[in-house]
Amino acid sequence: MALDITDLTPPPGFERLVLAQDPEAGLRALICLHSTRLGPAAGGCRMWAYDDDRAAIHDVTRLARGMTYKNAMADLGLGGGKAVIIGDARRDKTPRMMQAFGAAVDALGGTYWTAEDVGISPADMAHAATRTGFAVGLSGASGDPSPWTAEGVFRCLRVGAAHAFGTEDLSERRVLVQGLGHVGLSLAEKLAAAGARLIVTDINEAALQDARDRLGAQVCAPEAVFDQPMDIFAPCALGGVLTQRTAAMLGARLVCGAANNQLADEDVAAALAARGVTYLPDYVVNAGGIISVASEIHGQSDAWRLDRLGAIADRVARMLHQARQTDALPAQVADRMVEEMLAAPRAA
Incomplete structure (x- = not known):
């Protein structure tokens, strides 16, 4: 059986949702386009062993919407999209599967650009690129976007x-990094170099041992994260970790991490604020990776990447100032900024 692309009914406000299947290649994937108003949709491909199709659709749609907001806020001239491959990346992934995924991306005719995300490496993306010109984040081009995200x-x-504290000095600040993948580990290294008292958690024992040995990090069990005394919480694993329950337990005064969709629902931001916790919207702070990928899409130089990377922190400073001036949540300020961009008349 050849590759089959089936259009599913997208949620209200979304442009397209497709199911891509190639049983011989072991591919079952979802590709979601949330918005192409500001340009072609761009966002990474994640591989995960979802419990069922409903869970996969929930994840890909949330991630695609988040990419629209992230790309708009970073001023990249791109819309938002995402892909998920259903399966265990450690057991099921093959070059043939990734080639079939590349063919699925190509079938969308340039409306979606893909790159790495959880479970997908630059080498995997290179296999996809043999079947499409719309796969980026390749070695020898923009490369692994993780260091830029971190x-x-x-x-x-x-x-x-x-x-939150009146100083950007991180010396002796207790920072808990949840997740030691490519981005989380790179962030942990930067925090350790800045003198932070590092606490780390992950399901990968080798990664924990490395952080303990090289960075002097304290290790905590994944289930004990919200019992830890900390100043700053940096979620760098999967989304949805901040719920009403965990927000009530969190001892940090600042949340700033690389994970997408950290809040289980929008009301959690208000619950955090009520407890004096500053939450920096994930789609604003974790845009470094897509900035790197966008430079490859647009054929731009390292100077272009560095300029937009530097603008992320400036944007956060303005967002926090405006939130304080208007007595609004930073997340509300950021959302309003993006919604104004999406509502503006298209440029000629």
């Missing part, structure tokens, strides 16, 4: 610290 989060975290 650098952007680190810069924003320092701005957030100045807001």
Whole structure:
């Protein structure tokens, strides 16, 4: 059976949702386009062993919407989209699967650009690129976007610290990094170099041992995260970790991390604020990776990437100032800024 692309009914406000299947290649994937108003949709491909299709659709739609907001806020001339491959990346992924995924992306005719996300590496994306010109984040081009994401989060975290504590100095600040993948580990290294008292958690024992040995990090069990005394919480794993229950337990005064969709629902931002916790919207602070990818899409130089990376922290500072002036949540300020961009007349 050849590759099959089936259009599903997208949620209200979304442009397109497709199911891509190639049983011989082991591919079952969803690609979601939330908005192409500001340009072609761009966003990474994640591979995850979802419990069922409903869970996969929930994840891909939330992520695609988040990419619209992220790309708009970072001024990248791109819309928002996302892809998820259903399966265990450690067990099920093959070059043939990734080639079939590339063919699925190509079938969308340039309306969606893909790159790495959880479970997908630059080498995997290179296999996809053999079947499409719309796969980026390739070695020898913009490369792994993770270091750019980590650098952007680190810069924003320092701005957030100045807001929450009166100084951006991280010496002796207790920072808990949840998740030691490519981005989380890179962020942990930057925090350790800045003198932070590092606490880390992950399900990967080797990553924990490395952080303990190299960075002097304290290790905590994943289920004990919200019992830890900390100043700053940096979620760098999967989304939805901040619920009404965990927000009530959190001891930090600042939340700034790389994970997408950190809040289980929008009301959690208000619950955090009521407890004196500053939450920096994830789609604003974690834009470094898509900035790197966008430079490849647009054929731009490192100077272009660095300019937009530097602008992330400035944008957070303005957002926090405006939130304080208007007595609004930073997340509300950020959302309003993006909604105004999406509502503005299209440029000629």
